Amino acid sequence: MLKFVTTPRDMPEKRPPDLRNRDFHEIYAEYADAKAREQASRCSQCGVPYCQTHCPLHNNIPDWLRLTAEGRLQEAYELSQATNTFPEICGRICPQDRLCEGNCVIEQAGHGTVTIGAVEKYITDTAWEQGWVPPIAPRRERAESVGVIGAGPGGLAAADALRRAGVQVTVYDRHDRGGGLMIYGIPGFKLGKEVVMRRMEQLEQGGVEMKLNCAVGTDISFDALRSRHDAIIIATGVYKSRELQGPGAGAVGIVRALDYLTASNRRSFGDEVPEFDSGELNAAGKRVVVIGGGDTAMDCVRTAVRQGAASVKCLYRRDRANMPGSQREVANAEEEGVTFDWLSAPRAFLGDPVNAVRVQQMRLGAPDATxxxxxxxxxxxxxxxxxxxxxxxxxxxxxDLPTLWGQPDLPVTRWGTIRAEFETGRTGMEGVYAVGDIVRGASLVVWAIRDGRDCADAVLGDLDAAGAALAAE
Structure with a gap:
């Protein structure tokens, strides 16, 4: 260990931009075993590991880096899996530059951060290849049943933990595939769909029942779910897009990011997508302008490049240093030919169909409430x-879940998110819990996983308490 002084930081090789921008395959190669050991050995084994502190899951990062450096990959995987339900997913899509790697001590000392995310991805992919990922096999079955609404990362993390404890788990999702935004929102060049589907298969083989194409409030009522299960976990995420304002905002050719990304991802599965085939949600040959500065905007600009757009430009009202998205993603987008217009905001939209955006130049003034x-x-x-x-x-x-589900008593905040305890997910309705973005607002996959795991612990505790009370009567 402690080789950061003599060994420079070295990320896995990226495919050249002029090759990777033609397809939707992941852009980073895998580490070779020797390279993974070398990069893991750069960890300084801090007495106070800030990387672990700033990871929402508090992963034991220095410990599995040490095990990787020593060639003990199976132990490294087992330690990583102990705190993270989906380490191979977090290794691919977490904004490490804002979390673990951004708080690496040797990064602060000017030696370049340890490549934590790349090593995490490597050890988990190796575990799958070597057969070190055991099936879900509860030691004993429990009679209690839990229904999970939403097959995104929060719901799946909760389902995984509950099923391992022997609880009977059913996941309900309105889409035809599980995975939530990991399947239909995040492009394949960041997260290969086979990676998510592999975990879905593990859950189903472990006894988690998946009820897909099942919309709560339409195909089944919320009251019916409550009567069917001992507890309900709401993990629907947030899917309602914020709308643009200004003249011409309703013109043809102005589309929602999630609609656009979903069409592209469905196309990659071989689905029939009429909106793509008609050109409505296909950027091929078009001058594309993406408005926003988060990770979803980065997904859109990089998807448009791969679809063969004539040009791709991103407008963001703040500067580069103040954008919410990953700086690594911005750099990847620039390499692939995307142009960024910082300190720019749309003022109006010209034509119908749209043919231009009137752009207002901005500057940064006094700090706001945040x-x-x-x-x-x-x-x-x-x-x-x-x-x-x-x-x-x-x-x-x-x-508006209370209205959609006919549940006026479902407690929500003034922002429309469900009011729930952050550490347990308990709501004001007995036996009803909520996790992930529907509680936090739009956030990161890693936070949803954390919420799902914490909520599962709370549900198990409450089920045990209820069982003990019943036995005492």
């Missing part, structure tokens, strides 16, 4: 940006 500098318009600084397709990537909001 402490970030608020963008201000520069009077008279405007220009028209040609566009055949405009993609709205402004973030997501919760749907």
């Amino acid at each position: 402490g970030r500098q608020a963008p201000e318009e520069i009077e008279g600084a405007e220009h028209d940006e040609p566009a055949d397709m405009v993609i709205k990537a402004l973030g997501f909001e919760p749907e």
